[in-house]
Amino acid sequence: MEKHESLSEESDSEMECEDWDNSTIVHLQPKVEKRIYGFHLMPTCIQDPSTEPPSKQSKLSLELREALTTSTFADNFKKNWNNHKEFTVDNIELIVDPFKVCVIQNFLKDDFIINKVLEEFNELEWNKRNLDLYEFFQSSDLKHIDSKYTKIVYEFLKHNVKNWVQNLTGQELTDISATCSLYSDTDYLLLHDDQQEDRLIAFVLYFTGPRTWQASNGGALQLFSKDESGQPYAAVKNIVPCNNQFVFFQVTNDSYHQVSEVLNKNDCRMSINGWFHTKVPPVFNVPPYVPSNFGLFSNTSTKPQELDLDLESWINPEYLDSETAHYIQEHIEEHSEISLHNYFKEEAFQEVLNDLQHHNVNWTLIGPPNRRSYEVALEQETMPSILQRFINLFQSYQMFSLLKQYTDLDLTSVRFELQRWTPGCYSLLTDYDWSQKNELDLVLFLGCPKISSVIGGRIMYVSTEEEIQQALITLEPEDNNLNIVFRDTARITKYVSKYSSCSVYYLLICSYSE
Structure with a gap:
């Protein structure tokens, strides 16, 4: 194991x-x-205040009910237990x-x-x-x-x-x-x-x-x-x-x-x-887990791509300003994270969200469930056009260059997943690949306008020696906040409660490497 x-x-x-x-x-x-x-x-x-005390003869002793103590039951049970019947x-x-x-x-x-x-x-x-x-x-x-x-x-x-x-x-x-x-x-x-x-x-x-x-x-x-x-x-x-x-x-x-x-x-x-x-610990022969060949937990990454796109058509202008970029860099250097509110222009963000909500995207449930349980979009080429361009944005030279201004990191590749989350979804510590550390995460929630609409679902960066309530960094589900985190610890996503008023939302996570 x-x-x-x-x-x-x-x-x-x-x-x-x-x-x-x-x-x-x-x-x-x-x-x-x-x-x-x-x-x-x-x-x-x-x-129950009406509960009567036992008689003195009972001496507060416990017993199994009679049917469980007969030799007939024991013989029948052992026969079926041993024969898997x-x-x-x-x-x-x-x-x-x-x-x-x-x-x-x-x-x-x-x-x-x-x-x-x-x-x-x-x-x-x-x-x-x-x-x-x-x-x-x-x-x-x-x-x-x-x-x-x-x-x-x-x-x-x-x-x-x-x-x-x-x-x-x-x-x-x-x-x-x-x-x-x-x-x-x-x-x-x-x-x-x-x-x-x-x-x-x-x-x-x-x-x-x-x-x-x-x-x-x-x-x-x-x-x-x-x-x-x-x-x-x-x-x-x-x-x-x-x-x-x-x-x-x-x-x-x-x-x-x-x-x-x-x-x-x-x-x-x-x-x-x-x-x-037992006295002698049992030997377990757990089948090895084979990592997926796609997304965040694969060894497949994408180099920055030459794409015909304009950051100004997507990103609010204050986040393209050199002074703002300098402030972001100072904040990340001190805190290892920052959350940039209303990062994308409202019209552009709503067009992407509309594609996710109202157009055909092929979603696949991934696991195994002792590691994670949520849906991912595997086929970028079949996505609606606006959604494709949005995903391409994060793989572009332009975005790599902007992240260089934000972090002063020379990033060379990116792995990403577009995810769909519903009540009952989660990602556990066992889902974390310990070989993939010291990366820059970009995390964007889509389709959850209020934090209160999702119960659970928060992303936590944690040390395995600590309780989750002492998480180093916590990201709450909220629309159009670009969360930038320099990750050198594990990342998990808490179970989404069935009480959540938001029945479905989306999550884009990109992990950049130097």
């Missing part, structure tokens, strides 16, 4: 239990009246396609402790987790949690459930790591495979309260198929959260999954989740 892939996946799956120094600690309150589209909410968690019995489902996943309803016998864990979610310290791969809230490692009922569940998972899963799968399990996770409105976890060190069995125990979690609320655990080259391809199975539902699967080359965006302003998706570990 490439270094940058493993860095991203250190923080993947439904839990992460290391390094909270830079996290934002919040307290989940019983009720919050404020409702804001596109931002993390602290939704109401269920507290699906089966469904007594609210227990074994899925084998696209990879083996077991889904169990009514997992724990004792509803009292389940309800008490739900109440304790209101008292936990929640750390906001925000990286390229995810946005959600999370507790610290459960081995450090003192909440009474949560600790009971953790100990039960650590000993009883670990031994039970070990018996069913035939895998030797040695330890557990687990946290509590809370996905509020607009939270998500994008595609990953959980492969890291000695993780062997991933698990999730859901706590969603008495109300039925609808599929329309999002938050489903989505299982992904693979293409002919072994790369993740598409979501083919959705597992909708359900109270007291337990899901587990073996971490393998095929275990690509994600948590879809939560779309619920009143309830939240809550769970205890983590991994059972």
Whole structure:
């Protein structure tokens, strides 16, 4: 696995239990009246004051429901697990396609402790987790949690459930790591495979309260198929959260999954989740990723071209002024970036946008989705004429010469992509080519007149050692701003929320090299 892939996946799956120094600690309150589209909410968690305490005889012990502990069930499960055969019995489902996943309803016998864990979610310290791969809230490692009922569940998972899963799968399990996770409105976890060190069995125990979690609320655990080259391809199975539902699967080359965006302003998706570990770390044989032969992430670049065009017909005159160019150069030298508002003449910009919105452009969805998911225009020669001339502008000697005035860099080549973005699109750290550094990026958004019309979608220049909220440079989606960034770090584009009022917008990114 490439270094940058493993860095991203250190923080993947439904839990992460290391390094909270830079996290934002919040307290989940019983009720919050404020409702804001596109931002993390602290939704109401269920507290039932009428819950009666258990009898003294129960001693607050946990048990699996009876059907899960019989020898008949164990024998049947092991036979189907080993033979990769699906089966469904007594609210227990074994899925084998696209990879083996077991889904169990009514997992724990004792509803009292389940309800008490739900109440304790209101008292936990929640750390906001925000990286390229995810946005959600999370507790610290459960081995450090003192909440009474949560600790009971953790100990039960650590000993009883670990031994039970070990018996069913035939895998030797040695330890557990687990946290509590809370996905509020607009939270998500994008595609990953959980492969890291000695993780062997991933698990999730859901706590969603008495109300039925609808599929329309999002938050489903989505299982992904693979293409002919072994790369993740598409979501083919959705597992909708359900109270007291337990899901587990073996971490393998095929275990690509994600948590879809939560779309619920009143309830939240809550769970205890983590991994059972093994003594000898498994060996993963992940198929190598073959970079594309086009666009930003290829080795193909374009030299400056002799073209018959006039910068004055495209660019507002103040940005062609020598004094302005000198100011831009000084600013970039000090800050490594600048955003030039209303860079293109309004009439010219609107003609380009009209071509994008109302004329035929051949768009192709590119991936794989554990790296990126958005559409690109691959065939420049089939674009409408005005759009072709606009793209040519960025490859022209005239633009190279103007950028020389802006940056004092002797640029020799350019790679570019014209992209179409819709809700659900993103670009991850794994998409960044570490050999392509110290380049000059030109970034232009088209079709998003207001920053507020796009929730997410911001481009961030980040160091992999930092949290995304500490990004070095952030570019917000806004029309006709030419963003110039000298890049010596990674570049990602955050997931675009389904709450975005802008259903489609466009992005031109050009990367120039010396």
